[in-house]
Amino acid sequence: MEIYLDNSATTKPYQEVIDKVVYALNTDYANPSSIHRKGIEVEKNIKLIRQNISRSIGAKDKEIYFTSGGTESNNTIIRGVVSIHKKRKNHIISTTIEHPSVLNTLKDLEDDGCEVTYLKVDEHGRINLDELKEAIKPTTCLITIMHVNNEVGVVQPIQEIGKYLKSLSEKIYLHVDAVQSYSKINFKPSRYNIDFMSVSGHKFHGPKGIGFMYIKENNRLKPMLTGGGQEIGIRSGTENTPGVYGLGEAVKIINENLDKTIEKIAKLKNLLKDEIIKNIEGIKVNSSDDGVCHILNISFSGIKGEVLLHYLEQRGLYVSTGSACSSKKKGSHVLNEMKLTKDEIEGAIRFSLSDLNTEEEILETVKIVKESVTDLRSIIGRK
Ligand SMILES: Cc1ncc(COP(=O)(O)O)c(C=O)c1O
Known part of the structure; x- marks a missing residue:
């Protein structure tokens, strides 16, 4: 998948x-x-x-x-x-x-x-x-x-x-x-x-x-x-x-059904956020609740976002550490300006959704992220 x-x-x-x-x-x-x-x-x-x-x-x-x-x-x-x-x-x-x-x-x-x-x-x-x-x-x-x-x-x-x-x-x-x-x-x-x-x-x-x-x-x-x-x-x-x-x-x-499409994406994003909060410890949600419908930025403590990204990629899940333009360079100027700590900046992952995503995909995403975060934390000696 x-x-x-x-x-x-x-x-x-x-x-x-x-x-x-x-x-x-x-x-x-x-x-x-x-x-x-x-x-x-x-x-x-x-x-x-x-x-x-x-x-x-x-x-x-x-x-x-x-x-x-x-x-x-x-x-x-x-x-x-x-x-x-x-x-x-x-x-x-x-x-x-x-x-x-x-x-x-x-x-x-x-x-x-x-x-x-x-x-x-x-x-x-x-x-x-x-x-x-x-x-x-x-x-x-x-x-x-x-x-x-x-x-x-x-x-x-x-x-x-x-x-x-x-x-x-x-x-x-x-x-x-x-x-x-x-x-x-x-x-x-x-x-x-x-x-x-x-x-x-x-x-x-x-x-x-x-x-x-x-x-x-x-x-x-x-x-x-x-x-x-x-x-x-x-x-x-x-x-x-x-x-x-x-x-x-x-x-x-x-634009055929824009309001409905926006509502659908927002619902999926909120499901992703709620399930990550419920299932994974040591996270910080960097996107505010009144943010746009399709972007969810989350920091996973003790983990390098880039390492997690490649771990997730092995299981068919494609995310980003920041913007595509800046992800090849060091650090995010946006998270830096928001005064996040070094650990939070390094551990940030951006999930960005579209109307082509499904609820099933979101639930599978949470499962994959939870297992990957647990694996990576155990490798580096954290709970
Ligand atoms: C906010 C914002 N402005 C401008 C651009 C650049 O758009 P394009 O890729 O069409 O040049 C992007 C693309 O990532 C963007 O996210």
């Missing part, structure tokens, strides 16, 4: 997604910019997909721009907005627990003379709204904050931030990295007063290398890629048609 609980790193594509990708490669392979019938057919299909995506978040079609995913969306938005405003306003506010695609972009902008304030987080990974308000300066042009953290699943108060920014007389743009929240929280960027948003297809059973940006109507940014002027000049380059078709299918399926 194979149990895949590493869905924050990436998800298994739906079969319908794979079929659409193959269809695009086999049949709809024409360039959507071509003016012959085959090209126009592809252009028409992309238009329908854009429409479906915009509807899923209550946006307008022209507010959706296809990109290669979360990293490109984050880079394009942060660099593109700052580039327009930095002569007059070069201050950015973010947090210490962002994804590397944001943190390393900000680092680069700091090297170029921008000023960045990194908000600290509490023991649950949450920022303090008052600290955000205090950090705002006359030179602040952008606030970039992730909606849901990919390692512990904490949800930031985006709606409150948006509401506060709307009340200010001076415009400050709000960018939200929604890579871990799109399809896991049912929300509309316009209701949250979000100006820019990043989404990635492979986090909800779409293909890798495709995603989209939401850019609120009339908001401007300097494009990172120049060329043929595709995506209204914001993202040049021949459209990734197989990716867009696959993404469109994933969006369609996940």
Whole structure:
């Protein structure tokens, strides 16, 4: 039996997604910019997909721009907005627990003379709204904050931030990295007063290398890629048609019954948490109870997360020690910022679920984890 609980790193594509990708490669392979019938057919299909995506978040079609995913969306938005405003306003506010695609972009902008304030987080990974308000300066042009953290699943108060920014007389743009929240929280960027948003297809059973940006109507940014002027000049380059078709299918399926899907995943996550608490000693749950539906981060004391991960892998259970991007490096910057002890950081495992998981898999997971933890602790001489 194979149990895949590493869905924050990436998800298994739906079969319908794979079929659409193959269809695009086999049949709809024409360039959507071509003016012959085959090209126009592809252009028409992309238009329908854009429409479906915009509807899923209550946006307008022209507010959706296809990109290669979360990293490109984050880079394009942060660099593109700052580039327009930095002569007059070069201050950015973010947090210490962002994804590397944001943190390393900000680092680069700091090297170029921008000023960045990194908000600290509490023991649950949450920022303090008052600290955000205090950090705002006359030179602040952008606030970039992730909606849901990919390692512990904490949800930031985006709606409150948006509401506060709307009340200010001076415009400050709000960018939200929604890579871990799109399809896991049912929300509309316009209701949250979000100006820019990043989404990635492979986090909800779409293909890798495709995603989209939401850019609120009339908001401007300097494009990172120049060329043929595709995506209204914001993202040049021949459209990734197989990716867009696959993404469109994933969006369609996940939004068919979103609230029910979210409820199902949350129920499985809570079952996993409750059963681990009940059955395994010496653990600490690092994800707060009001976190996102699909992420559960737990530290197993006296055990190295990496060793446990490989132990679990032998029995067909796939998890992660942190984010896929940081798991090959030492330690988690997120758990570090949450002030966990060294033992807790080293012993952390992230279980991340999807709608494809079942209750049977969760109960089997608890059994495998319990036996593995017991084995490893006995090997290293602990009870
Ligand atoms: C919160 C967050 N932002 C951005 C990304 C990057 O997305 P992509 O893999 O599509 O570049 C990830 C992926 O792990 C993520 O979890």
